[in-house]
Amino acid sequence: MERPVSTLPKAHLHLHFTGSMRPATLQEMAAKHRIRLPETLREHHLLRLTPDERGWFRFQRLYDAARACVRDEEDMRRLVLEAAQDDAAEGSRWLEMQVDPTSYAPHVGGLTPALEIVLDAAREASQTTGCQVAIVVAASRMRHPLDARILARLAARYAGEGPGTVVGFGLSNDERRGDTEDFAPAFRIARNAGLASLPHSGELRGPDHVSLTLDTLHPDRLGHGVRAAENQEVLGRLVDAGVALEVCPASNVALGVYPTPAEVPLRSLIDSGARLALGADDPLLFGPRLAAQYETAREVHGLDDAALRHLAASSIEASRAPDDVKKGLLAEVEAWGPEQD
Template identity: 60%
Template sequence: MSWELSAGRPSRGANLKVMPPGRRDLDLLPKAHLHLHFTGSLDVPTLAELAREQGIPMADFLVDEDPLTVPLTARGWWRFQRSYDIARHAVVSEQAMRRVVRTAAHNDAIQGSRRTEIQVDPTSYAPYVGGIINALEIVLNEARLASQAEHIQLGVIVAASRTRHPMEARVLARLAARHGGEAPGGVIGFGLSNDESEGDTAEFGPAFRIARKAGLPGVPHAGETCGAEHIAVVLDTLHPTRIGHGVHAADDPVLLHRIVEAGIALEINPASNVCLGVYPDTASVPLRTLVDAGAQIALGADDPLLFLSGLNDQYRIAREVHGFSDAELAELARSSIRASFASDADKRTWLAEVDAWLAAEPVGLLEASA
């Protein structure tokens, strides 16, 4: 499937598109995908099929040709979260959960991802499979199977929600710690997601301490819908290894320098930023500012189902909108691999593959829609 950039955001293209000579195929660029939500990782045809299988009518706006776009307001966030919840109504069985994992692995593998770290809150699926332990173990088991079938490493991050009580986050941290281990098949990190304006960040500190004590790095969301000051609070209270989004670090040079010096990676999701009203268009996303400051960046798709924009579309935005050369795109891919929680040996293998991609002779490529 090809994508074209229109009005600052990705939209589906129906025609053949010729890649200008001198550009390498982004599908062949080895990379890691580090910011991907569970149900949001689905594609539209799979969601529609799951809904039919469950006998659930699916909202037209979730299966049409237009990405979800909302304003950066409380009402806009509510609409986004409500859309996600509607889609999640189709994921109400073990088989549906396994289908989500398989779809994520397949779609990322064909886009060149060597490692995908998918984020899940098992409490959202627990009522349908006998509890949060069963929900997590289903995801972990399918991650093992899908990794083998799709030739991709699939890691699982357990994430708590800011909209729930911090005690629940501690329960999830203990569950994550109990299942911690190498990917595929073990929990590799602990996150905190949902509306950044909700909850007291410091109250989630104990949950992150539980995770850290078990060797699980923290990957909370921060600095997307809230500003740089929110990132500073997260740094001080949750001590993250990576930050989900963190794009507003570009607004505060002192904070950005702190992040760079600490080696904290930022999971940047350009299309998501536009669809959620954070920036008016992809040209306004400060990707170049962050890269030029030395930040470690991992491009991600966030919720491809809602925003109709996959992993490689973020690299296309970097190329087409921000003017990144193939050498710079290769460095973004390297950055994503280094920021992953993969083993050092695997990272060395994939980094060598990035070098090979860049060393290959560029050619004009013909991309066709599926």
């Protein structure tokens, strides 16, 4: 008898701060700050977009509308706590939540206070929810690379390896915007501080961009990376380098990268030997949370419990959790299997 995937211990390595929000929480925050939401957000219509700049513009407009409802310290702390609660309920024991503090800084006195609020909330959530929370500071491709350097220096100040610390530095937003190589100095600052290099690549752009990202940003993991499956040489580079892929099937379909969940190349990536970690990305807009990604792997891609254990173990191994945390979680994964009569 198959066990619920929510009981499988796992790490969650691709979840954005605003995008983690519960729809009900968004409604309450909008009411609190007297903000009128677009109909899509009011009615919680899940996105199905075209894989072009028009589709991305629509996604970004809705994301910005949701982000505008996060306007004080209480809101920020609530997002972290609820994300940890939701992850814990789905078997996630280690969460690396991605945040760009730039958008929230004006409401709380600056970049440093914004990051410190998130880190303190992560420490508190780690103590009360059953899911330990660390933070990835992410720059945006939509901003100047000098802004990324500022964020990298800020992230470096709070670098650590446990809950409530910064464990990585990312680069998010539309891959088609900005020149990837221009962000290399920011990633160099982060790497020198011991932070993981975690840029988005290989979702909206193909394997050529994955190669460029490998050459210029020297990633430890790639946000998405699924389109590396289109080129065996590029995929081989990822496998040989041990670069893990944060695969988010629901967002791949919602953004129109693949027409259906069945066409997400999960099986071919696994068969190639790539290290994978399933993620939910922005469940506020895309719908399914973390456990649903594992359900898709089981129901759509035909992965049995042994394969699901392998995915969960890969997520833990690819995380920046401390070694003792990884060891304990991997032992729990190994013990997970069919329920006994």
